[in-house]
Amino acid sequence: MKKTLSLVLSSFSLISTPSFAFSFTDPIDGMFDMGEYLAENAYGFLPVPIVITEPAVGFGGGMFGVFLHESEEEKEQRKSKALSSVDGGAQLIPPAVTVFGGAATENGTWFAALGHRRTWNQDSIRYMGGIGYGNALVDIGTRFNGVLLPDKIETDTEGFGGIQHLQFRLDNTDLFLGFSQTFFRSEITVNTGSSRIDRILSDVFGDSSTTSGLGISLEYDTTNSFFFPTDGIVIETEYMWYRDGFGSDYDYDTLAFSVTKFQPLSSKFTLVGSASLDSLAQRDESQILPPLARPYIDMRGIAAYAYQDDITSVLQAQLIWHVDPRWSTLAFGGVGSVAEKASDLYSQNEWAYGIGFRYQIARRYGLHLGMDFAFSDDENAFYFNLGSGF
Template structure:
């Protein structure tokens, strides 16, 4: 299946979204579908008018993640630009479900937005699922385990003066049940199952000067998030996590955009093995290379071919380091690279969609992208 996916032309993704959007438009809509889904200037497929009225994009989830096995799902992504005041980000709401070939499955509800002309920003998430993963304590050989988790998350940030800096708190509530997976024919003794409650309070700071929150061409984005899991707030494990992210974009002319990002993660204390961070760049399987100090970085060059289509190339470097307090015993570093293509699906808002094909040290992975590939880290 992966070999077939590697050859899929990116227009298939755009066509699939177009078909789903067509199905989602009420039959009694006063305006014609052509007006809603076609750009008046070039006559191309475009959902700007649809989003301007508060529409949603049913995004297909085609999972080629080697750590999870091939899988399918769908995410109903609502992008609300209707009546958006100056300075405010669009409200983004996501309802998603997915399942994979190794028996993993999950569901997620997410919402983010801003108010008071962008002075206050928020994000909330509620999700759960059962995930079968492999843990590699020595970097080579690993063991499979099942993680049944329920997670609730909330954050809020306030603008500092009239600057581009924001600061605010976060709260994480998670319950997870961990047990080894020896196959369905082998009964699991109750003593091998861990039921862990993990509650954290955090503080988040961010700086944002991007010209577009979904597909940036110029500007900087920085954020740092420190979380403390502690028994004082009902957590069964006491540890800290720190995430620091930075990304920059520069377009010297309308045809070229250059970007770079660095993501650093660290943990301390009695961190459960499944909470150790991992290298997170295109081309690396999820949780494949973990440690208590992890660096992930990418650079990207993008060429705009015409007002609708663009192509890009990217390269990544990651390093995972473990010390004596970590359950990981081996350091790892990886290099990746790949190519991608994008279609300007909403010209008015600068929103792109497309595919990336990334080559890593172990496999080739295909990603469907809505907005920028680093968007999940932009705050």
């Protein structure tokens, strides 16, 4: 825990000297806190060190800055809450957030990204978007035209792209109707270990490829905090169409569904359960999709893209112990499965589990920063996390 705080404190070298006129001590508990700095400094940001141990790309690191944007009225309202309640202004409508930074790893993977989220009209309209550029060297396990290759494929993907997501609250309910757009242009090089298959895939993918799609979504959200929920449920479903008419080189559809429940067991414990299902809903069988198009098991402790197929399902659980208003520890575990058909899911399983902790670094906003240590049969990894991990 002390190592995490020292990393955060050392990153203050990125902050200009005048910012230290602001207090980094919370007025209620006297603990280290960045809430006042983030609220009162026009250029204030939360520096989040990135230590990458993702098994798919190797060790690496970087830095991201989290900027919070509020009006003067919102600042005063959140300050008043912070001075009168333990949970500060975490229950208020979350401020607009901008995230910017980058990272690189030992195998040559690197990326830079810019993201933004904000709401309007008392959280009746939500927007989230981001752009990025990078180069990813990832070993994947995948299937081509129904044939499961026995070994992992080495892929080198360089390119740029972006996503946008706009949601509208329906009639003062907790239900949101959303519209999505994605665009990625990349150059892909593959190495299967077979020169014959490499030539075939090079002919299919060409020098560059573009995936571009539009989608529609429904989301039901009753959680009590955007940054670190302890109560409520989030149910999301999204259908995406990738078509030539949208600028895509590939024709296929994807369907994603997930549900995450945050259940308080007492004032000290919160149980989190999550289930997700991602699939290729439809595709042109005459086309070979790019290596990263298929869904994969996305779970702490398992390398990204290591397990892919037409359908992916993940089940997870997490128990959070709120030691005090500042510190929390957690234990988590889950199982994932991939298959070509839904009926074959969980005939073969991949398990992962781990432990972690969080420190509430900005009580005024309910921002929690910490680390997770995760394990599976093939990999061990640790992650910096801003939030609950879901």
